[in-house]
Amino acid sequence: MGYFALALVVLAIVIVFSIVKIVPQGREFTIERFGKYTRTLSPGISLLTPFVERIGRRMNMMEQVLDVPQQEVITKDNAMVKVDAIVFIQVMSASAAAYRVENLPYAITQLCSTNLRTVVGSMDLDEVLFQRDNINSRLLTVIDAATEPWGVKVNRIEIKDLTPPVDITNAMARQMKAERERRAVITEAEGEKQAAIARAEGAKQAAILQAEGRKEAAFRDAEAREREAEAEAKATAMVSEAIARGDVNAINYFVAQKYVEAFAELARNPTAKTVIVPAEMSGLVGTIAGLGELVGLARDQQVERRDARPPVVARPVDPPRAPRNAVPPTE
Known part of the structure; x- marks a missing residue:
């Protein structure tokens, strides 16, 4: 019991x-x-x-990762490359995945391997090396359509490793080095070009500034000469008016100033070894006296015409005397 x-x-x-x-x-x-x-x-x-x-x-209804084993694939231009990939899948229908295919992971892996050979074999080596995204998208489209009856959704396919032959790898390394050197030469030439342009532009700006400076200097010199000429003309006019009024001191001062300036210029002459100063400057005094008489006659005639007061004879002023014995300038 x-x-x-x-x-x-x-x-x-x-x-x-x-x-x-x-x-x-x-x-x-x-x-x-x-x-x-x-x-x-x-x-x-x-x-x-x-x-x-x-x-x-x-x-298992969660997303799964399947590893596609590495395999050798011949490209369109007869280059041998080694390719492997990974596949991300998710079962959407348990009944279809359970009863429509035997050994689902193995089936998807073989499907990816065959389509990987097909896609890579239809491309050149350069396209295979530089267009992985294109390979991934083409594989995803094909495999997702093939696994839809199995109730499986292929989310992503990624090329994990792609290894070209050794000789092609060496050739690619030499090509990359040559390309880098070419870019370096072009960059250096471009830098030299820009430097030459900058130097030429600087020289141009310097020449323009120098020309503007010379122009401004010439303008200033011309203006100074014009001012000097105006001052000279005004001084001459004042002297002429003084002479007309009978003022002899003005002409005496004017002549004496020119005489002293000429004598100073003679003394500054570097080629002159000896400067001779006349002992008597009676010639200059006589000249001044003669000018004084001419001025007096002109004044008398002006007074007679205007019925003015009697003319007053002005006494000429003697110019400053130079020393009798001049010392020769030192070299």
């Missing part, structure tokens, strides 16, 4: 475990009734019919 009760307890436990099923998150279980698929269990707790229903396949 005790053994029978124990057997009943064990049978009840077995029946309970066969009826109650707990599906974890990210998984789905297929239910088979007498070997035929009937329904799919979602995550949570579910009850089965004892001795009739059982779990068929336990499917």
